[in-house]
Amino acid sequence: MINYYDILEVHYEVSTDELKRSFRTLIKKYHPDIHGQNKLWAESKTKTIIQAYKTLSNSTSREHYDKRYKHLLYTYSKHKPREKTETTAATGAVQEHVRTIFTDLLNGHIHHAIKNHERLLKDYAGVDFFSSLNKRDSIDCLFLLAEAYEKLDKFDMAISLYEFILEKGKGNTHRSHLLHEVKERIRNIYCRHLARRAAPEKALGYYEKVLRLKLYKNENAFIHKKIAECYLTLKAYENALRHLNIALSLKPNLQGAHKLKTKLKQHIPDFAL
Structure with a gap:
Protein backbone atom coordinates (compact mmCIF):
# COMPACT_ATOMS: atom_id res chain seq x y z
CA MET A 1 0.00 0.00 0.00
CA ILE A 2 1.38 3.42 -0.97
CA ASN A 3 1.45 5.88 1.93
CA TYR A 4 -0.28 8.91 0.42
CA TYR A 5 0.43 10.96 3.54
CA ASP A 6 4.15 10.41 3.01
CA ILE A 7 3.80 11.21 -0.69
CA LEU A 8 2.20 14.57 0.14
CA GLU A 9 4.56 15.11 3.09
CA VAL A 10 1.74 15.71 5.57
CA HIS A 11 0.55 14.29 8.89
CA TYR A 12 -2.30 11.79 9.11
CA GLU A 13 -4.61 14.43 10.70
CA VAL A 14 -3.87 17.09 8.09
CA SER A 15 -6.62 19.60 7.32
CA THR A 16 -8.03 20.16 3.83
CA ASP A 17 -6.33 23.56 3.52
CA GLU A 18 -2.94 22.22 4.63
CA LEU A 19 -3.34 19.30 2.24
CA LYS A 20 -3.97 21.71 -0.65
CA ARG A 21 -0.98 23.90 0.26
CA SER A 22 1.35 20.90 0.40
CA PHE A 23 -0.02 19.58 -2.89
CA ARG A 24 0.60 22.88 -4.70
CA THR A 25 4.12 23.12 -3.29
CA LEU A 26 5.01 19.60 -4.38
CA ILE A 27 3.51 20.00 -7.87
CA LYS A 28 5.75 23.04 -8.41
CA LYS A 29 8.76 21.28 -6.92
CA TYR A 30 8.49 18.19 -9.13
CA HIS A 31 7.08 19.74 -12.31
CA PRO A 32 8.65 17.89 -15.30
CA ASP A 33 9.54 21.14 -17.10
CA ILE A 34 12.13 22.06 -14.45
CA HIS A 35 13.81 18.66 -14.24
CA GLY A 36 15.47 18.47 -17.64
CA GLN A 37 17.00 15.02 -18.18
CA ASN A 38 14.91 13.65 -15.32
CA LYS A 39 11.63 14.50 -17.05
CA LEU A 40 10.32 10.92 -17.10
CA TRP A 41 11.06 10.51 -13.41
CA ALA A 42 9.39 13.87 -12.62
CA GLU A 43 6.29 12.92 -14.63
CA SER A 44 5.99 9.70 -12.64
CA LYS A 45 6.48 11.59 -9.37
CA THR A 46 3.86 14.19 -10.32
CA LYS A 47 1.36 11.50 -11.32
CA THR A 48 1.67 9.87 -7.89
CA ILE A 49 1.29 13.22 -6.10
CA ILE A 50 -1.90 13.95 -8.07
CA GLN A 51 -3.31 10.49 -7.30
CA ALA A 52 -2.54 10.94 -3.60
CA TYR A 53 -4.21 14.35 -3.55
CA LYS A 54 -7.30 13.11 -5.39
CA THR A 55 -7.70 10.34 -2.84
CA LEU A 56 -7.15 12.41 0.31
CA SER A 57 -8.95 15.59 -0.79
CA ASN A 58 -12.22 13.72 -1.29
CA SER A 59 -13.89 12.91 2.04
CA THR A 60 -15.37 9.58 0.88
CA SER A 61 -12.23 8.18 -0.74
CA ARG A 62 -10.14 9.46 2.19
CA GLU A 63 -12.35 7.61 4.64
CA HIS A 64 -11.94 4.36 2.70
CA TYR A 65 -8.20 4.94 2.41
CA ASP A 66 -7.82 5.71 6.13
CA LYS A 67 -9.47 2.43 7.12
CA ARG A 68 -6.83 0.51 5.15
CA TYR A 69 -4.10 2.84 6.38
CA LYS A 70 -4.98 2.34 10.06
CA HIS A 71 -5.06 -1.43 9.57
CA LEU A 72 -1.63 -1.30 7.97
CA LEU A 73 -0.21 0.80 10.84
CA TYR A 74 -1.67 -1.56 13.42
CA THR A 75 -0.25 -4.63 11.69
CA TYR A 76 3.16 -2.98 11.30
CA SER A 77 3.36 -1.81 14.92
CA LYS A 78 2.29 -5.24 16.17
CA HIS A 79 5.05 -7.08 14.32
CA LYS A 80 7.79 -4.46 14.27
CA PRO A 81 10.75 -5.53 16.43
CA ARG A 82 11.88 -3.10 19.10
CA GLU A 83 14.94 -1.09 18.18
CA LYS A 84 17.87 -1.16 20.49
CA THR A 85 18.31 2.13 22.32
CA GLU A 86 22.01 2.34 21.45
CA THR A 87 21.25 2.26 17.73
CA THR A 88 18.67 5.05 17.76
CA ALA A 89 21.19 7.88 17.43
CA ALA A 90 23.01 6.14 14.58
CA THR A 91 19.72 5.45 12.78
CA GLY A 92 18.74 9.10 13.09
CA ALA A 93 22.10 10.19 11.70
CA VAL A 94 21.79 7.87 8.71
CA GLN A 95 18.27 9.08 7.98
CA GLU A 96 19.41 12.70 8.11
CA HIS A 97 22.29 11.94 5.73
CA VAL A 98 19.99 10.17 3.26
CA ARG A 99 17.46 13.01 3.26
CA THR A 100 20.24 15.54 2.73
CA ILE A 101 21.53 13.50 -0.22
CA PHE A 102 18.04 13.38 -1.75
CA THR A 103 17.55 17.13 -1.35
CA ASP A 104 20.94 17.84 -2.94
CA LEU A 105 20.10 15.60 -5.89
CA LEU A 106 16.72 17.25 -6.43
CA ASN A 107 18.43 20.64 -6.46
CA GLY A 108 21.12 19.50 -8.90
CA HIS A 109 24.01 19.55 -6.39
CA ILE A 110 25.42 16.24 -7.56
CA HIS A 111 29.01 16.70 -6.34
CA HIS A 112 27.83 17.46 -2.83
CA ALA A 113 25.36 14.54 -2.92
CA ILE A 114 28.06 12.08 -4.00
CA LYS A 115 30.47 13.37 -1.37
CA ASN A 116 27.83 12.82 1.31
CA HIS A 117 26.95 9.40 -0.08
CA GLU A 118 30.54 8.19 -0.03
CA ARG A 119 31.01 9.52 3.50
CA LEU A 120 27.82 7.70 4.53
CA LEU A 121 29.08 4.40 3.08
CA LYS A 122 32.37 4.85 4.87
CA ASP A 123 30.86 5.66 8.27
CA TYR A 124 27.96 3.20 8.32
CA ALA A 125 27.87 -0.38 7.04
CA GLY A 126 24.85 -1.65 5.10
CA VAL A 127 23.05 1.66 4.61
CA ASP A 128 19.40 1.06 3.70
CA PHE A 129 17.74 4.00 1.94
CA PHE A 130 14.36 2.32 2.38
CA SER A 131 14.50 2.76 6.14
CA SER A 132 15.09 6.50 5.73
CA LEU A 133 12.63 7.34 2.95
CA ASN A 134 9.39 5.82 1.72
CA LYS A 135 9.78 3.24 -1.05
CA ARG A 136 9.00 5.60 -3.91
CA ASP A 137 11.36 8.32 -2.72
CA SER A 138 14.05 5.71 -2.06
CA ILE A 139 13.88 4.51 -5.67
CA ASP A 140 13.87 8.10 -6.92
CA CYS A 141 16.85 8.99 -4.74
CA LEU A 142 18.84 5.96 -5.88
CA PHE A 143 18.00 6.70 -9.53
CA LEU A 144 19.19 10.30 -9.26
CA LEU A 145 22.29 9.15 -7.39
CA ALA A 146 23.11 6.57 -10.07
CA GLU A 147 22.64 9.27 -12.72
CA ALA A 148 25.00 11.58 -10.83
CA TYR A 149 27.71 8.90 -10.72
CA GLU A 150 27.15 8.25 -14.44
CA LYS A 151 27.59 11.94 -15.27
CA LEU A 152 30.92 11.93 -13.46
CA ASP A 153 32.05 8.77 -15.34
CA LYS A 154 31.98 6.67 -12.17
CA PHE A 155 30.38 3.84 -14.08
CA ASP A 156 30.92 0.95 -11.65
CA MET A 157 28.97 2.71 -8.90
CA ALA A 158 26.31 3.88 -11.37
CA ILE A 159 25.81 0.34 -12.66
CA SER A 160 25.53 -1.15 -9.17
CA LEU A 161 22.84 1.39 -8.24
CA TYR A 162 20.90 0.97 -11.50
CA GLU A 163 20.96 -2.82 -11.15
CA PHE A 164 19.79 -2.55 -7.54
CA ILE A 165 16.85 -0.38 -8.68
CA LEU A 166 16.00 -2.91 -11.37
CA GLU A 167 15.96 -5.74 -8.84
CA LYS A 168 13.83 -3.76 -6.39
CA GLY A 169 11.40 -2.76 -9.13
CA LYS A 170 10.62 -6.26 -10.42
CA GLY A 171 6.90 -6.73 -10.81
CA ASN A 172 6.12 -3.02 -10.31
CA THR A 173 3.91 -2.27 -13.32
CA HIS A 174 3.21 1.28 -12.10
CA ARG A 175 6.80 2.34 -12.80
CA SER A 176 7.53 0.30 -15.90
CA HIS A 177 8.68 3.39 -17.81
CA LEU A 178 11.27 4.15 -15.15
CA LEU A 179 12.54 0.56 -15.18
CA HIS A 180 12.82 0.70 -18.96
CA GLU A 181 14.85 3.89 -18.61
CA VAL A 182 17.10 2.12 -16.10
CA LYS A 183 17.63 -0.78 -18.51
CA GLU A 184 18.62 1.63 -21.28
CA ARG A 185 21.13 3.35 -19.02
CA ILE A 186 22.66 0.03 -17.98
CA ARG A 187 22.91 -0.98 -21.64
CA ASN A 188 24.54 2.33 -22.60
CA ILE A 189 27.14 2.13 -19.83
CA TYR A 190 28.09 -1.45 -20.65
CA CYS A 191 28.14 -0.97 -24.43
CA ARG A 192 29.32 2.61 -24.93
CA HIS A 193 31.76 2.90 -22.08
CA LEU A 194 32.89 -0.31 -20.36
CA ALA A 195 32.91 -2.77 -23.28
CA ARG A 196 34.60 -0.33 -25.66
CA ARG A 197 37.51 0.15 -23.27
CA ALA A 198 37.81 -3.50 -22.27
CA ALA A 199 39.75 -6.41 -23.73
CA PRO A 200 37.54 -8.78 -25.79
CA GLU A 201 37.42 -11.37 -22.99
CA LYS A 202 36.03 -8.83 -20.54
CA ALA A 203 33.80 -7.15 -23.09
CA LEU A 204 32.05 -10.50 -23.64
CA GLY A 205 31.01 -10.49 -19.98
CA TYR A 206 29.55 -7.01 -20.31
CA TYR A 207 27.56 -7.93 -23.42
CA GLU A 208 26.22 -11.07 -21.73
CA LYS A 209 24.92 -8.90 -18.88
CA VAL A 210 23.14 -6.67 -21.38
CA LEU A 211 21.45 -9.72 -22.95
CA ARG A 212 20.08 -10.63 -19.52
CA LEU A 213 18.18 -7.33 -19.51
CA LYS A 214 15.80 -8.86 -22.09
CA LEU A 215 15.67 -5.81 -24.36
Missing part, protein backbone atom coordinates in the same frame (compact mmCIF):
# COMPACT_ATOMS: atom_id res chain seq x y z
CA TYR A 216 13.94 -5.48 -27.73
CA LYS A 217 14.85 -7.74 -30.66
CA ASN A 218 16.77 -5.05 -32.56
CA GLU A 219 18.84 -4.21 -29.49
CA ASN A 220 19.59 -7.88 -28.84
CA ALA A 221 20.60 -8.30 -32.49
CA PHE A 222 23.16 -5.52 -32.08
CA ILE A 223 24.54 -7.12 -28.89
CA HIS A 224 24.91 -10.54 -30.54
CA LYS A 225 26.80 -8.85 -33.40
CA LYS A 226 29.16 -7.20 -30.90
CA ILE A 227 29.70 -10.59 -29.23
CA ALA A 228 30.49 -12.08 -32.66
CA GLU A 229 33.07 -9.33 -33.21
CA CYS A 230 34.71 -10.13 -29.87
CA TYR A 231 34.94 -13.82 -30.72
CA LEU A 232 36.37 -12.95 -34.12
CA THR A 233 39.11 -10.93 -32.42
CA LEU A 234 39.78 -13.89 -30.13
CA LYS A 235 39.93 -16.20 -33.18
CA ALA A 236 37.00 -18.23 -31.84
CA TYR A 237 35.41 -18.33 -35.26
CA GLU A 238 32.69 -20.91 -34.62
CA ASN A 239 31.40 -18.91 -31.66
CA ALA A 240 31.54 -15.76 -33.76
CA LEU A 241 29.47 -17.42 -36.47
CA ARG A 242 26.91 -18.71 -33.97
CA HIS A 243 26.26 -15.25 -32.52
CA LEU A 244 26.21 -13.63 -35.94
CA ASN A 245 23.51 -16.10 -37.02
CA ILE A 246 21.49 -15.26 -33.90
CA ALA A 247 21.86 -11.57 -34.66
CA LEU A 248 20.65 -12.04 -38.24
CA SER A 249 17.72 -14.19 -37.12
CA LEU A 250 16.60 -11.25 -34.96
CA LYS A 251 17.31 -8.59 -37.59
CA PRO A 252 18.10 -9.86 -41.13
CA ASN A 253 19.21 -6.46 -42.44
CA LEU A 254 21.51 -5.72 -39.50
CA GLN A 255 24.01 -3.00 -40.32
CA GLY A 256 27.63 -4.18 -40.41
CA ALA A 257 26.70 -7.85 -40.67
CA HIS A 258 27.97 -8.25 -44.26
CA LYS A 259 31.40 -6.94 -43.32
CA LEU A 260 31.54 -9.43 -40.47
CA LYS A 261 30.44 -12.25 -42.79
CA THR A 262 33.28 -11.40 -45.19
CA LYS A 263 35.85 -11.62 -42.40
CA LEU A 264 34.47 -14.94 -41.17
CA LYS A 265 34.57 -16.36 -44.72
CA GLN A 266 38.37 -16.04 -44.60
CA HIS A 267 38.52 -18.41 -41.62
CA ILE A 268 35.57 -20.72 -42.28
CA PRO A 269 35.92 -21.89 -45.91
CA ASP A 270 32.55 -23.65 -46.10
CA PHE A 271 30.70 -20.65 -44.72
CA ALA A 272 28.41 -19.36 -47.48
CA LEU A 273 27.88 -15.59 -47.68
